[in-house]
Amino acid sequence: MRAWCFCVLLGLALNAGADSVAGFTASHIKMVNVVAPEWPEFTNxxxxxxxxxxxxxxxxPAGIRVKPATAPWNRALKMVTEYRVYNAIVGETRDTGQPLIYPRYAIDVEYLSVVYPLRAGLSWKGLDTLKGKTVGWLKGYDVLPAAQRNFKLREFRTTAEGVQWLQQGKLDLLIDEWDAIQLALEEAGVGMDYFEVQDMPNGRDVYVxxxxxxxxxxxxxxxxxxxxELVASGELQALYDKWQVGEIPAQVKAILGTVSAQ
Incomplete structure (x- = not known):
């Protein structure tokens, strides 16, 4: 515990020092510390x-080494926004209310999954299915803005907790990333034969x-x-092809047309 506190204090001191030095140059930046949950094939x-x-x-290529780390989402977010141990978090959407700043370009498009028990007898009608129901998602996710919520929201701290609530009838539907849902169901020893899975209708651009x-x-x-530059050279497409996961955001795809027109 003492070692962890020391690391946090050291990170705070280093970040405070870096932010307070006027006129720093790029030569001072040798490493970028980035954190995200462990998502298979995305952030191993x-x-x-x-x-x-x-x-x-x-x-x-600019001489800045990337140092990746993995941690559960809520902890990772605090390590960036409050403790400043990491420079950035991967997988955040815009307009979350967090003290974060964003690049122009998204890194991926995220399609969340909706899971509900077959015994509920629901007929999937897109977002209309949520109306009047108790819906759960991870705390801080803000899947839908408050103005579009015609349902009762219960936020859970972990996907495992959400799955437990779904089994207990405390939730009618659960919204989360499919990989996280699948892992939580496996760890709970529950088969998918008891559930229906649908995709949320609209993907969300996610950022570093x-x-x-x-x-x-x-x-x-x-x-x-x-x-x-990575789009024009084909390097970015090659990375998506290599991993066979993710989706190049539309705003990033549009760069190629802009570059070609120049």
């Missing part, structure tokens, strides 16, 4: 995965989101500069 714990590869392609500060502003400018 061993440092492999689509997102880690994209970040290396962005930063390492950075802690506020001048260091992040430089890292974002480098990200914005490099993504069009």
């Amino acid at each position: 714990k061993d440092g492999t995965g689509l997102y880690w590869d994209i970040l290396r392609a962005v930063y390492e 989101a950075f802690a506020e500060g001048p260091v992040s502003e430089y890292l974002i400018s480098e990200y914005n500069r490099r993504i069009p």
Whole structure:
């Protein structure tokens, strides 16, 4: 516990020092610390995965080493926004209310899954299915803005907790990433034969989101500069092809047409 506190305090001191130094140059930035939950093929714990590869392609040509780490979502978010142990978190959406700043380009499109028990006898009609029901998603996810919620929302802290609530009848439907749902069901020893799974109708662009500060502003400018280069060279498409997961966001695909027209 003492070692963890020391690391947090050290991270705070380093970030405070970096943010307070006026006129720093890119030569001061040798490493970017990035955190995300462990998502298979996207952010593997061993440092492999689509997102880690994209970040290396962005930063390492500029002499900035990417240091990836994995942690559960809520803890990872706090490590970026409150404790400043990491420079950025991967997989955040815009307008979450968190003290984060974003690059111009998203890194992926996320389609969340909706799971509900077969015994409920629901007929899937898109978002209309949620009306009047008790719906659960991870705390802080903000899947749908408050103005669009015609249902009762219960936020859970872990997907495992959400699955437990679904089994206990405390939730009618659960919304989360499919990989997380599948893992939670497996760990609970529950088969998919008892559930129906549907995709949310609209995908959400997700980003690499950075802690506020001048260091992040430089890292974002480098990200914005490099993504069009990776699109034009075909390197970005090659990374998506390599991992066979994820989806290049429409705003990023549009870069190719812009580059070709120049």
